[in-house]
Amino acid sequence: MELNHNHLSIKGQQDLALVERARKGDEKAYAELLKRYKKSLFHTMLRMVRNADDAEDLTIEAFAKAFRNLEKYDPKFGFNTWLFKVASNHAIDFLRRKKMQTTSIDGAYSDEDGERKMDIADENISPMDEVIKLQKTEIMEVIVSKLPARYQYVVKLKYYQDLSVEEISKLTEMPTGTVKIQLMRARDLLHHLLKNKLKEF
Numbered sequence: 001m002e003l004n005h006n007h008l009s010i011k012g013q014q015d016l017a018l019v020e021r022a023r024k025g026d027e028k029a030y031a032e033l034l035k036r037y038k039k040s041l042f043h044t045m046l047r048m049v050r051n052a053d054d055a056e057d058l059t060i061e062a063f064a065k066a067f068r069n070l071e072k073y074d075p076k077f078g079f080n081t082w083l084f085k086v087a088s089n090h091a092i093d094f095l096r097r098k099k100m101q102t103t104s105i106d107g108a109y110s111d112e113d114g115e116r117k118m119d120i121a122d123e124n125i126s127p128m129d130e131v132i133k134l135q136k137t138e139i140m141e142v143i144v145s146k147l148p149a150r151y152q153y154v155v156k157l158k159y160y161q162d163l164s165v166e167e168i169s170k171l172t173e174m175p176t177g178t179v180k181i182q183l184m185r186a187r188d189l190l191h192h193l194l195k196n197k198l199k200e201f
Contacts, residue, residue, distance in 0.1 A: 007076075008075070008078060009078070012078040012079065012080075015036070015079035015080065016075055016079060018032050018033050018079075019033070019070055019073060019075075019079055022067065022070060023070050023071065027148075027149050027150055028149070030067060030149065031149040033063075033079075034063055037063075037080060037083060038059060038063070041059050041062065041063070041083070041084065041087055042055055042056065042059045044084060044087065044088070045058045045059050045062070045087065048088070048091045048092075048095070049091060049094065049095065054094070056161075057161055058087070058090060058091050058094055059087070060156070060161065061090060061171065062083075062086055062087035062090045062091075063083075064171050064172060065086055065090060066082075066083050066086045066087070068173060069086070143190060143193045143194055144156070144190070146193055147186055147189055147190070147193075150182065151182055151185065151186035151189065152186075153172070154168055154172070154179060154182045154183055154186060155183070155186045155190070157171065157172075158183055165179050165180055165183070
């Protein structure tokens with residue numbers, strides 16, 4: 001018996017159709033859902049954590065968490081309502097962890113190698129360096145956006161969020177070998193795209 005979802009708005013019904021496709025592994029459906037809600041979700045995260053870098057990380061992580069748990073989504077509610085609830089809970093957990101982990105930068109911490117001093121490097125760069133860095137970033141974002149969606153995601157986690165292969169594996173629930181292969185293929189494609197881009201100058 002086919003369920004009636006007329007209680008959902010037109011956009012809600014479109015979202016549900018995308019969710020059902022995504023559950024079957026349709027990567028275009030994942031990409032469309034990401035496109036629909038990434039900007040608004042980022043602003044929600046930013047209001048909660050008040051830090052753009054953390055908000056960007058949390059947005060990506062929240063989408064990954066939601067996509068891993070699509071089977072738990074109940075169509076009685078709009079997908080955006082469920083997504084923002086997942087994201088808000090994730091941000092709350094982040095804020096709790098951050099509060100627990102707060103420590104003095106002049107202090108020390110202990111790990112398996114013993115006690116270590118916390119050395120904070122001076123990360124200030126000149127205005128000219130900042131402009132050059134921004135230009136390079138914008139060019140790379142254009143090139144990365146031309147990659148297939150599955151490669152874009154691992155590239156952004158690796159090179160934008162600076163995650164290790166193991167961390168990406170845990171976040172995406174992909175074997176480390178698969179992550180390495182996708183990164184290798186993405187690098188090959190990026191090399192080809194970048195070479196073509198340089199010919200334009």
